[in-house]
Amino acid sequence: MKLCMIGTGYVGLVSGVCFADLGNEVICVDKDLNKIKNLKRGIIPIYEPGLEELTKKNFKSGRLKFTTNLSDAVKRSQIIFICVGTPTKKNGNAADLSQVFNVAKEVSYDIKNFKILITKSTVPVTTGDKIEKILLKKVKKKNFSIVSNPEFLREGEAIRDFNFPDRIVIGTSDKKSNKIMKSLYAPLISKGAKYLNTSRRGAELIKYASNAFLATKISFINELANLSEKIGVNIEDVSIGMGLDKRIGGRFLRAGPAYGGSCFPKDTRAIADTAKLFKTDLSIIKSVIKSNKNRSVILLKRVSKILKNKIKNKKITFLGVTFKANTDDMRESSSLTMIPYLLKKGAKIKYYDPSGYKKEFEKFKNVTFAKNIKSSCEGADLIIIHTEWNDFKSLNFKSLSKKRNVIIYDMRNILSPEKIKKDKISYFAIGK
Numbered sequence: 001m002k003l004c005m006i007g008t009g010y011v012g013l014v015s016g017v018c019f020a021d022l023g024n025e026v027i028c029v030d031k032d033l034n035k036i037k038n039l040k041r042g043i044i045p046i047y048e049p050g051l052e053e054l055t056k057k058n059f060k061s062g063r064l065k066f067t068t069n070l071s072d073a074v075k076r077s078q079i080i081f082i083c084v085g086t087p088t089k090k091n092g093n094a095a096d097l098s099q100v101f102n103v104a105k106e107v108s109y110d111i112k113n114f115k116i117l118i119t120k121s122t123v124p125v126t127t128g129d130k131i132e133k134i135l136l137k138k139v140k141k142k143n144f145s146i147v148s149n150p151e152f153l154r155e156g157e158a159i160r161d162f163n164f165p166d167r168i169v170i171g172t173s174d175k176k177s178n179k180i181m182k183s184l185y186a187p188l189i190s191k192g193a194k195y196l197n198t199s200r201r202g203a204e205l206i207k208y209a210s211n212a213f214l215a216t217k218i219s220f221i222n223e224l225a226n227l228s229e230k231i232g233v234n235i236e237d238v239s240i241g242m243g244l245d246k247r248i249g250g251r252f253l254r255a256g257p258a259y260g261g262s263c264f265p266k267d268t269r270a271i272a273d274t275a276k277l278f279k280t281d282l283s284i285i286k287s288v289i290k291s292n293k294n295r296s297v298i299l300l301k302r303v304s305k306i307l308k309n310k311i312k313n314k315k316i317t318f319l320g321v322t323f324k325a326n327t328d329d330m331r332e333s334s335s336l337t338m339i340p341y342l343l344k345k346g347a348k349i350k351y352y353d354p355s356g357y358k359k360e361f362e363k364f365k366n367v368t369f370a371k372n373i374k375s376s377c378e379g380a381d382l383i384i385i386h387t388e389w390n391d392f393k394s395l396n397f398k399s400l401s402k403k404r405n406v407i408i409y410d411m412r413n414i415l416s417p418e419k420i421k422k423d424k425i426s427y428f429a430i431g432k
């Protein structure tokens, strides 16, 4: 099939490359000429394991093309995916849809025969209806169909998630579009993915509801971890014990720092905002947003307690600063709240992250990027494991720190407390 992905950000690029790998002809469009030039040379703008190889392979085969020419790409394609950003508006919690609507307008000039226009970006309920209105100004009704097809890819696992999705959600009441979408996804359906055809608004809501529910699971277990710490219970046992009940499920029950990234924080805010427009109180989601904001406050209080309220001049090392492992993404990472707070209290911070230097900390004095784990830990009073990179799972902290009384605060519960205690290192974890 002939597809075009508008926007080569996270969603557009991963989906475009993976669709090409399934044998489709895919044109990826972006306004950013530099990005397109780089992509043609195999330089990938995001950090995603396996994506570079897959991009090069499909580009070489000719199935995958990159261009800045939107009009030409639209004319050549039958299925057009809108994959541009939908960030939170500067003032407020609503999603900023200006990029989506601009694309809809631009595309409308080039549709002369039947094409399917799909929102793959996360868009609030009723966005499809608004795009349809924009299209109707220029295009005959019979020549287009607006479909919602939300993506459920996780950063760092995106290629696997694309190829083995739990479900494919297609929001349309148009039978012809549904048939085309089903055949586009046939290779994944035959491998076991469930296919759900629902209304367009239904699909739009499923995306937000899913992210909000996962965020709720995380906040729920994080709050229980607070209780576990007080009553001497291991939160990991609680997660396992709960998760074994199939109705609950064990995934997304890992207690840790505040959830971050480009999706959960933004999408929980946006769905709460949509609900407000429709005069509905999503009180659970609002509580989750509040609980997650408070999460860093709670963990910082514990840091303070661990250091006996003497943060000034303490050398604190952050192992990992990204919002999760296997990504270089810093968006809404809890390290962006924690590090500035500790600096304000007079701490000296060193950090190491396998994804490299972070410009986000440039503006602060007393923050140093260490080029390797060894130099980041040298002389540290406290080592905070902030992100669960594999690189940190089997380190010998005793020889790394060279300090007799180094303390470790393992915010991801990745180390074995028994092993650490054998090394006579003070060890603190989450929910134990």
Ligand code: UGA
Pocket: 122, 151, 152, 153, 154, 155, 156, 211, 214, 218, 251, 252, 253, 254, 255, 256, 257, 258, 259, 260, 261, 262, 263, 264, 323, 324
């Ligand atoms: C999330 C969803 O998982 C994807 O299904 C969705 O497609 C994507 O958002 C999106 O809307 O585009 P992502 O933001 O890449 O994916 O990251 P997750 O792996 O979901 O992690 C989000 C946050 O939750 C991270 O800060 C992570 O550390 C935290 N988390 C996750 C926990 O604290 N505990 C867990 O058990 C799981």
